[in-house]
Amino acid sequence: MQWETVIGLEVHVQLSTQSKLFSGSSIQFGAEPNTQANIFDLALPGTLPVLNEEALKMAVRFGLAIGAEIGMRSVFDRKNYFYPDLPKGYQVSQLDFPTVGKGSLSIELEDGTEKTIGVTRAHMEEDAGKSLHEDFQGASGIDLNRAGTPLLEIVSEPDLRSAEEAVAYLKKLHSIIRYLDISDGNMAQGSMRCDANVSIRPAGESELGTRTETKNINSFKFVEKAINHEVQRQQEVLEDGGRIVQETRLYDSDRDETRSMRSKEVANDYRYFPEPDLLPVVIDESFVNAIRETLPELPDAKRVRFVEEYKLSDYDAGVLVTSRELAEYYEAVVARCGDAKLSANWVSVELQGLLNKNDWEISASPIQAERLGDLIARIIDNTISGKIAKTVFEAMLEDASSVDSIIESKGLKQVTDSGAIEKLVDEVIANNPEQVEQYRAGKEKVFGFFVGQAMKASKGKANPAQLNDLLKEKLK
Template sequence: MEWETVIGLEVHVQLSTASKLFSGTSTEYGAQPNTQASIYDLAMPGTLPVLNTEALRMAVKFGLSIGAEIGKKSVFDRKNYFYPDLPKGYQTSQLDYPTVGKGELVINMEDGSQRTIGVTRAHMEEDAGKSLHEDFHGKSGIDLNRAGTPLLEIVSEPDMRNAKEAVAYLKKLHSIILYLGISDGEMSQGSMRCDANVSVRPKGTTKLGNRTEIKNINSFRFVEKAINIEVERQIDIIEDGGKIEQETRLYDADKNETRSMRSKEVANDYRYFPEPDLLPIVIDDAYIETVRATLPELPDVKKQRFQDQYGLSEYDAMVLSSDLASANYFEAVVDTCDDAKLSANWVMGDLQAYLNKEEISIVNSIVSAKVLGGLIKRITDNTISSKIAKTVFEAMLAGEGDADSIIESKGLKQVTDTGAIEKMVDDVITANPDQVQQFKEGKEQVIGFFVGQIMKASQGKANPGQVNKMLKEKLSK
């Protein structure tokens, strides 16, 4: 039988506010345990929440970026359960009246195709603390620094049909979040976390199969692996005549398997009810428009502009616009050198290769956009050839300075002096009568040989265009 996979993602994004969702405690990452846990975060008796204005603004900003309905009246609820990293014994979240309602996200697949994925809702809630399982004489240690950090939980429709789509969705979400500046999106630090709801059904049917929720997927790569392995597991079970248990499963990246979370086995009854310590959040059109005015150009719009304004291919435009830092870098390069296509090639080619090799992000590149632009400018004004440019770039990576100083100090300036080139051309022609003969007999490709010889003689500095032109003139005589 052919199977169809159905995937929905719940993505938790830590909002990059300075203080927590309901208290004035710092949210900075990496502090000593419990040094960022004040009396509200510790659920001391009589302490009360007050909503962080910035968290609300960020949530609305996200909603507007995906064309979602914005809840004019949103309400916080208490979600009740006991866990040592949940100090109040309830998580303050939003159930029936989330700040962000239905919206949608267009995802871009590697083959250039696009799909629209529905976003059911996005709501604000508090993050929990952390349980550290290192051995404290058989006990666990609780760090509540993270407790109360604002999260935006973005829930998708079960619209994805394979793991690659799930990854594309997550990447698009990541891209938008960074564009909006509402989170650092660092999956490795837990700033963005993903749970996947996965089920399978016979192809052609519409009824959803029993789903499992896979937790703890903390990289793009693992999303794909975890979903694929889970789909395989589910199909195996069904084909063996079994049934899928509706449950929460944990992805173990080391073993590349999902396993049942025993602690979550008992059916939870969260007993949601409206949080009486907070009043309804009422926002008006004026507020929404104020936030809308702060929306940056978003990836899809930027991609189109890159095609229109710079004449980039759809693929290049997509790659460059998917990451805000790359897009900004690219435009800064163009600003300096005024050649968009060459800029795109360099950013996506040599620069990207270097970034990949060093595993650093573009903002930390040793070669700044201005410096790279300076290099490209020397290609377009014929100071150096593309080939020499690679040498210069290597020197830049070695920290030897900008293009002009490297060209200068290494004497890499292209030879454009007609007299000098003419002498080299004459010398080569004189030294290779056989090849001249072949050319005259109509074997025109031999011209490549002459060019190579001249470039060699000039240590690559002769302007290839000029060399070509002059060779043809002289040989045709």
């Protein structure tokens, strides 16, 4: 039977504020356990929450970026459940009146077509602490540093039809939050976490199948694997005549499987009700407009502009806008050297290759945009060839001096003196009479041989165009 997969993602994004959602504790990653948990975070009696303005602005910023309805009046609710990493015994979240309502974003499918994915809502809530299960004589240790970190939970519509689409959506989301500078999106550190609601149904069926929720997916790769695994499992169950149980499952990346979370099986009744320690959050047009004015150009718009302004192919533009930093780097290179196409090649091939190889972030690139621009400028003005430029590029990793002084000190400057080139050409012709004869007899392929020999003799520094012209003339 043909099955259709239906996926909706719930993505938790930690907002990159300085302090927690409702307290003045730091949210810095990696601190010693419980050193960033104050009396409110520990839910000591009588302590009360006050909302972090920046977290609210970041949520609105996200809403505007995906064209969502902004909740001009949002309300926090208590979601009640007991867990040792949840100090108050309830999580403050938003149920009926989230800060961000319906919006959407577009993803690109493998065949190059665009698909719009609906975002149902994005609500603000507190993160929980962590339970550490290393053995303390049969006990678990609780670290509440993370408790109260501001989260934006972004809930998609069940619009995704494959694991690949889910990954594309997640990557797009990642790109947007990074563009907006509202989260570092670091999945390994848990600043972006994904739960996948997965169901399958016979192709052509309009009713949704029973879904499972797979939690704890912490990399793009695992999203794909976890969903594929879950789809496979559901197919096997259904094809064996079984039924899918609506449940929460945990993805185990070590074993590449999902398994039922028995501890959460007891039907949870979260008893949501409006958080009485907080008042309705009311914002006005001017609050929203002030945020709108600070919105950066987002990847889709930037891509269109790159195609128009720099005459790049849609594909190249797409590669360059995947991250705000990369796009900014690219534009700085263009501004320096003036050649958009050449810059695009250098940034997306040489530079990206270097970064990928070393697993560097672009912000940590040893070669600044200005220096790369200078290098390309020397190709444009014929100081060096494109090939030699790669040698210079390598040298720039070790040598922090200017591009020009590297070219100078390594003697890589292109030979453009026609007298010198003529001398080389004459020598090559004189030393290879056999090939000259072949060429003159009409075997034009031999021309490449002469170019190679002459280039070799110049140690690669001869200006290729000049060399070609002279060779052609002399071989006539």
